[in-house]
Amino acid sequence: MKYAYINGIILDGSEDMVPQKGKVILTENDKILGIVDKDTDLNTYQKIDLKGKYIMPGLINLHVHLPGSGKPVKEGVDNGERIKKLAKNPIVLIAIKKICEKYAKMELMSGVTTIRTVGGAKNYDTEIRNKINAGKMIGPRVLASNYAISVPDGHMAGSLAYIANSADEAVQYVRKIAEDHPDLIKLMITGGVLDAKAKGEPGELKMPAEYVKAACEEAHHLGLKVAAHVESPEGVRVALENGVDTIEHGAQPDETILSLFKERHACQVATLSPALPYALFDRSISHATEMEQYNGNIVFEGIINCAKACLENDIPVGLGTDTGCPYVTHYDMWRELYYFHKYCDVSNTFALYTATKRNAQIAGIGNITGSIEPGKCADFVVTANNPLDDLTALRDIEMVVTQGKIIDQPKVKKDPEIEQELDKFL
Known part of the structure; x- marks a missing residue:
C-alpha cells in the first residue's frame, strides 16, 4: 500500500525538532518514501487525513x-x-x-x-x-x-x-x-x-x-x-x-x-x-x-x-x-x-x-527506525496535542502505525488505581 499522510504537523524525532506544517509523509508498504510539499501530486497514494494532529516516530x-x-x-x-x-x-x-x-x-x-x-x-x-x-x-x-x-x-x-x-x-x-x-x-x-x-x-x-x-x-x-x-x-x-x-x-x-x-x-x-x-x-x-x-x-x-x-x-x-x-x-x-x-x-x-x-x-537500529526521514520504517504515532508543549499529550494516542500498518483509535484498558496514584506526580 502507498499512503500519503496529509494535514499533519510533523515532529521528526531529531534532537532539535520543531513542528513542520504544510508537509506530507509518503510511505509504501513499511518504508517512508519521502516528505514532500502539500501541493505534490498524490494521485497514486491513499490519503490519510490527520486533520491538524501531530505525527511523530513511534x-x-x-x-x-x-x-x-x-x-x-x-x-x-x-x-x-x-x-x-x-x-x-x-x-x-x-x-x-x-x-x-x-x-x-x-x-x-x-x-x-x-x-x-x-x-x-x-x-x-x-x-x-x-x-x-x-x-x-x-x-x-x-x-x-x-x-x-x-x-x-x-x-x-x-x-x-x-x-x-x-x-x-x-x-x-x-x-x-x-x-x-x-x-x-x-x-x-x-x-x-x-x-x-x-x-x-x-x-x-x-x-x-x-x-x-x-x-x-x-x-x-x-x-x-x-x-x-x-x-x-x-x-x-x-x-x-x-x-x-x-x-x-x-x-x-x-x-x-x-x-x-x-x-x-x-x-x-x-x-x-x-x-x-x-x-x-x-x-x-x-x-x-x-x-x-x-x-x-x-x-x-x-x-x-x-x-x-x-x-x-x-x-x-x-x-x-x-x-x-x-x-x-x-x-x-x-x-x-x-x-x-x-x-x-x-x-x-x-x-x-x-x-x-x-x-x-x-538499541542499534538507528538506521531502521526512530525518526521520520526517507528510508526509515513507517513507525508513527499521532496525538491531538503537541507533546513538545506538554508530554501528557502522549497519554492519548489517536493512531499508531507499525511498519506501515495503520491502527486507528487504538484502545488500552487502564488500571484506575495505578493512574490515580501516579497522576499525583505529574
Whole structure:
C-alpha cells in the first residue's frame, strides 16, 4: 500500500525538532518514501487525513519485562518468591506466554512501536518476536533477550534468570540463550531495592567480576550486546570494566565511572518509573518497608544523578520503563518521558528525541527506525496535542502505525488505581 499522510504537523524525532506544517509523509508498504510539499501530486497514494494532529516516530521502550503486569504489590506478599513459584509450574507457563503476547500488543496500542526485553520467561520473548515478524500476531518490533543470567541469591535468580555458579557456567548460559537467536544478553550484576538486606545498601554487588567478563566476552564473540541490571556505583564500575554495553538503571557516578562509559562507548538506560513508587509514594500505598523506601530513594536519586552526569559528559542516555515492576504498566511509556523531563531537567523536545531517535541508536537500529526521514520504517504515532508543549499529550494516542500498518483509535484498558496514584506526580 502507498499512503500519503496529509494535514499533519510533523515532529521528526531529531534532537532539535520543531513542528513542520504544510508537509506530507509518503510511505509504501513499511518504508517512508519521502516528505514532500502539500501541493505534490498524490494521485497514486491513499490519503490519510490527520486533520491538524501531530505525527511523530513511534516510541521505543528499552527496558521491558513482558510477563509483568505492573499491578501493585499486596501488603505482606513477597513478589519475588511468588514469581519463582509460578515460573516452576508448567501449566502456569503456558498461560504466561499468552499474557506476554497480550502485553506486547498493549505496548503497541499505547504508542510504543519497538520494545527491548531485558529478562523474560523461558524463550518466550524470541518466540513472540518471531510470531510478530511472521505476521501471525500484531505487536511492536521486539528486540529480545529471553532469560537473563544471575547468580545464587542474585536479582531475579530462578524466576527470570538462570543461576550461574561459576564463570564457565555464565559462558554456558550465554551459549544456551544464544541458541534461540536473541538480540542481546542480559546480566543481573547487582541486587535491587527488594534484594537489599540492610538500610543504605541497595544494589549490592552479586555477580563476581570474572563472571561478568567471561559472559561479555562470549556474548561479544557471538555478536551480541550485553545489558546489565546495575543499581550501585560499585556495580556500574564492575560492569563497565568487564565489557557491559548498557547500564540498565544506574547509580551515582564518579570520574572513574564516567571515564569508563566513554572508554567503552557504553550507555545508560535510565528507568525512573519503577524507582519512583518506592521512593516517593506514601508507604501506606506502596506497602514498602521503611528500609525499602530509604533504599528506593537511593536508587531513584542514583538513576537521576547518573543520567544528569552522563548527559553533561556527552554519554548517551536512553529510556525504558522496567515494566512489570509495581505501578509500572505496559501502557505508560509516556510517563518515563515526563519523569525524564521533570527530574533530569531536560526539555520536552529532548525527552521525545531520547524516546525515539536516541533510543533507536542505543538499541542499534538507528538506521531502521526512530525518526521520520526517507528510508526509515513507517513507525508513527499521532496525538491531538503537541507533546513538545506538554508530554501528557502522549497519554492519548489517536493512531499508531507499525511498519506501515495503520491502527486507528487504538484502545488500552487502564488500571484506575495505578493512574490515580501516579497522576499525583505529574
